[in-house]
Structure formats: C-alpha cells, structure tokens
C-alpha cells in the first residue's frame with residue numbers, strides 16, 4: 559500500500575488545529591480543533607469528512623497539549639483513520655519560530671528539536687506548544703517522519719535593510735536580535751493564490767498581504783518574495799492584534815519597570831496577553847467589537863479605530879517599500895470575514911488607487927475574490943488562507959518518495 563496521507567498539526571498557545579489529508583486524491587478526510595487547553599472545560603470538535611460523518615464535540619478538561627493530541631488520535635481512530643494507519647506518510651507540524659537556521663521544511667531529529675527549544679525565549683506562546691505536538695506525535699508513531707514547517711521561513715528573503723533593527727550591531731549579533739517575521743506559511747500561500755486570482759505569475763506581481771487573525775501581520779511581497787513584514791524578533795511587533803499591542807515605543811517598557819515597578823515577566827504578559835483589542839475594550843473578537851459599536855459603545859469604537867489606524871499606516875509603508883502595488887490581499891479570521899475592517903482600512907486612499915466596492919465587499923463567501931471596483935488601479939482581494947493545506951503540501955513534497963516504502 560502506498561502511503562499518501564498527511565496529518566497536519568497546528569499547535570497554538572491554547573489550541574490545536576488539525577487536518578488529515580490524502581495527497582493522492584486531494585481529499586480532506588478529517589478536520590478538527592481543540593480549544594481552551596488547560597482551562598476548566600476544553601472543547602474538542604472533530605469533523606470526519608470522508609464518508610460524510612457527523613461532527614462530534616467533547617466538552618471536558620484537557621489539561622495540556624499532549625492530552626489534546628492523544629484525544630485527537632482517539633477521535634481519528636474512531637473513524638478508522640487512526641495514527642497507526644499504514645496509509646499515513648508523515649505528520650506535518652507548524653513551528654512558529656525557526657530562527658535563521660530553518661529556511662525550508664525540515665525532517666525533525668534531535669538536533670532540530672534542540673534548536674526549536676533554544677528559540678523558546680523568542681516565541682514563548684508558540685514554540686513550547688509546537689514542541690509538545692512534535693514529541694507526542696513521535697511517541698505515537700516513532701517510525702514516521704515528522705516534518706516541521708516554519709512560520710519564519712518565507713521571510714528569510716527580507717533584505718538586511720528591513721531585517722535589521724538600528725541598534726548596536728555587535729549587541730544585536732551576539733543575541734541574534736533581528737526581525738524574523740511570522741505567519742509566513744500563510745503569507746506564502748495567500749501570495750500565490752492572489753497572483754492566481756489576478757491571472758498572473760507570482761514573479762510578476764507586487765502584493766501587500768494582511769493576515770488578520772487573532773495574531774496579525776502584514777507583509778510586502780515583490781515578485782513572490784517577502785521584502786518586509788510587520789512582526790519582528792517575536793510575534794509582538796507591528797499591527798494591533800487580539801491580545802498583543804503591536805508597535806509601542808520601546809521606552810514604554812523601561813518606564814513601566816522604573817515608574818510602574820513592573821517586572822519583565824509582568825510586562826511580557828501585559829503586552830502579549832492583555833493588550834491589543836482585549837486591552838483596549840475587553841473583547842478580542844472582531845464580531846463582538848462590531849456588535850458593541852452598533853450599540854454605540856465608545857471603547858469598542860476607539861479600539862476599532864486604533865486597530866484600523868495602525869493597519870492603514872502599514873498599508874502606506876508597504877506601498878512605499880514596493881513602489882508599485884498590484885493587489886492588497888486580506889486573509890485570516892478578521893481579514894476574510896470582517897467587511898467593515900476592509901472598508902475602513904482603505905477608506906480615503908483613492909489617491910493611491912485603493913477602494914472597495916460596497917456591494918462586492920459585503921458578500922460572504924469562502925472563495926478568493928476581488929472586492930475593489932473595476933476602475934481601481936490596485937485590486938483589493940479577499941483570499942482565504944489555508945496554512946494546513948500548505949503545510950501538508952510542503953510535508954508531502956519532502957517525504958513523498960518515502961511514502962512508497964511499503965509498495
């Protein structure tokens with residue numbers, strides 16, 4: 559039997575998203591999500607797509623990522639899609655921080671595990687979860703290749719002028735302080751899909767990609783290569799996010815230490831988990847914020863305005879970096895679903911060739927689409943991301959031939 563299936567694990571700080579795909583038939587066999595890991599009641603939602611099974615939900619405490627992965631393995635086994643299947647070719651893992659070492663999908667061995675571990679201080683919310691995912695998967699299937707696909711990989715083409723901070727070079731180099739960028743798998747996938755939507759080859763187009771999920775980042779992509787991105791040493795820099803501040807004057811930190819008597823750890827938690835939309839108005843979900851704005855809530859309005867102001871600044875900055883822009887692509891939970899965010903982000907930018915068509919923009923759809931009017935010089939596109947598919951494809955390309963070992 560030829561092994562053509564790939565299981566993809568996207569382990570976040572408190573969630574695991576997963577998909578089982580068959581790369582020969584291009585079929586998605588199962589998808590699911592474990593949320594609120596470590597909280598009183600966690601939720602596992604599993605949807606078997608092969609054979610049209612019904613979605614199943616568990617609401618019980620799942621203490622950690624290892625427990626989450628074992629619960630996922632049990633759900634898959636209940637559908638006859640267990641991890642013991644000889645059809646499984648590999649397990650692909652999203653790993654958020656790959657530093658400078660990893661520019662390509664990589665088969666995990668002890669040295670790779672050690673490097674991902676070494677990078678924990680610069681991705682404290684993400685790399686530990688990614689590591690647990692890999693280690694648990696290794697325990698369940700020690701014979702299978704485990705492939706790490708790094709968020710940072712797509713951004714390694716950034717020129718030094720964009721990747722370096724203007725700080726003392728010796729200090730920066732000693733501590734590997736530079737801009738790495740994240741969400742790269744999504745920026746890469748969406749760049750290709752946007753070029754496709756425009757009927758062009760990726761090498762011909764200049765794009766601004768706006769990945770607006772709970773974490774959010776912008777990137778400037780010239781001819782298929784990233785030339786700048788908004789996240790930096792860690793996924794904290796740049797846009798206003800669900801719970802992260804994005805850009806602040808770095809002196810805010812010394813001020814909070816000296817005058818506010820806060821510790822570095824307290825400030826880390828403040829900026830990563832208690833800031834952004836949730837810090838500004840108490841909600842990090844854009845749906846809830848829009849609902850409150852409709853009811854006349856002032857703090858929700860201000861949070862929205864701060865979010866949009868920052869987004870607009872990055873659109874302008876990347877327009878200048880690129881010189882010519884063919885399209886702006888909105889993606890991820892907010893970018894794909896929140897029409898008011900897209901409308902507000904380009905409002906008043908007609909001089910830059912940017913506008914949305916009210917009617918096109920308000921249509922809900924899972925398809926990639928253009929929402930700017932025909933006359934606009936720059937296309938505004940909504941392009942659903944699919945990090946799991948991209949990880950599966952990269953994983954399969956790397957191990958593909960090994961899949962024939964049982965033939």
Ligand SMILES: Nc1ncnc2c1ncn2[C@@H]1O[C@H](COP(=O)(O)OP(=O)(O)O)[C@@H](O)[C@H]1O
Pocket residue numbers: 770771772773800842843844845890891892895896
């Ligand atoms: N229908 C919607 N309208 C507006 N915002 C939405 C909608 N659906 C999801 N979102 C936003 O998308 C966010 C989640 O995005 P997602 O890309 O799934 O994030 P992550 O992968 O970081 O968990 C939610 O927090 C919410 O703000």
Ligand SMILES: CC(=O)OP(=O)(O)O
Pocket residue numbers: 570654684709740741771772773774793
């Ligand atoms: C890197 C990052 O911010 O990821 P996420 O949006 O999944 O938190």
Ligand SMILES: [Mg+2]
Pocket residue numbers: 771772773890
């Ligand atoms: Mg995401």
